[in-house]
Amino acid sequence: QVQLQESGPGLVKPSETLSLTCAVSGYSISSGYYWGWIRQPPGKGLEWIGSIYHSGSTYYNPSLKSRVTISVDTSKNQFSLKLSSVTAADTAVYYCARQVRGIAVAGTWVDYWGQGTLVTVSS
Amino acid sequence: AIRMTQSPSSLSASTGDRVTITCRASQGISSYLAWYQQKPGKAPKLLIYAASTLQSGVPSRFSGSGSGTDFTLTISCLQSEDFATYYCQQYYSYPITFGQGTRLEIK
Numbered sequence: 445q446v447q448l449q450e451s452g453p454g455l456v457k458p459s460e461t462l463s464l465t466c467a468v469s470g471y472s473i474s475s476g477y478y479w480g481w482i483r484q485p486p487g488k489g490l491e492w493i494g495s496i497y498h499s500g501s502t503y504y505n506p507s508l509k510s511r512v513t514i515s516v517d518t519s520k521n522q523f524s525l526k527l528s529s530v531t532a533a534d535t536a537v538y539y540c541a542r543q544v545r546g547i548a549v550a551g552t553w554v555d556y557w558g559q560g561t562l563v564t565v566s567s
Numbered sequence: 568a569i570r571m572t573q574s575p576s577s578l579s580a581s582t583g584d585r586v587t588i589t590c591r592a593s594q595g596i597s598s599y600l601a602w603y604q605q606k607p608g609k610a611p612k613l614l615i616y617a618a619s620t621l622q623s624g625v626p627s628r629f630s631g632s633g634s635g636t637d638f639t640l641t642i643s644c645l646q647s648e649d650f651a652t653y654y655c656q657q658y659y660s661y662p663i664t665f666g667q668g669t670r671l672e673i674k
Contacts, residue, residue, distance in 0.1 A: 489654065489666070490611065490668075491665070492664070492665070505663075506662060507662070539611075549599055549659055551658030551661060552658050552663065553601035553616050553658050554603070555622070557611060557612075559609075
């Protein structure tokens with residue numbers, strides 16, 4: 445059974461960098477699939493942040509691209525998110541996810557989700 | 568970016584009802600559409616991908632249809648555990664985008 449677990453600070457100060465890690469169990473990241481981050485501000489909808497393939501290829505949401513870095517550590521079977529220069533608008537539940545690529549397209553859907561972790565941006 | 572618009576935004580129904588939720592894409596996305604169910608305080612759960620393929624373990628009362636720009640999610644006989652928020656998501660192109668959600672409430 446594939447399981448994903450987010451970890452990282454629950455409180456980040458404005459202008460600082462949000463850092464989260466997703467530990468994967470039950471499946472080896474290096475075996476395939478895409479691995480990504482999706483967030484959900486309190487009471488609002490879902491926003492895709494970005495994804496990484498096990499080889500290291502990345503896709504980012506253009507609205508966040510200048511501030512986002514996603515990396516993978518296959519030796520630890522985990523991947524990470526860094527979001528710089530955060531503001532209150534970045535307050536959200538952050539989910540890590542395993543993503544399946546569509547046939548003949550680059551886009552992906554999510555088949556496994558982490559439980560989510562709330563990150564609040566506040567001084 | 569492709570904009571996904573769901574209707575209605577909220578819906579009241581009773582156990583046993585048949586309900587349909589619509590998702591419209593701002594441009595054609597073939598059948599590259601997924602549906603998710605989210606309950607309060609929980610992560611979303613995949614229901615359907617490729618517009619109409621039921622994810623393993625999802626009850627057969629859920630079904631999806633459509634292609635191009637117009638899609639529907641149908642729940643044939645509502646159960647108590649189906650009251651939740653539903654999201655569509657296109658994966659035809661990046662950035663991946665979600666609909667705003669449809670909240671299904673008990674009447």
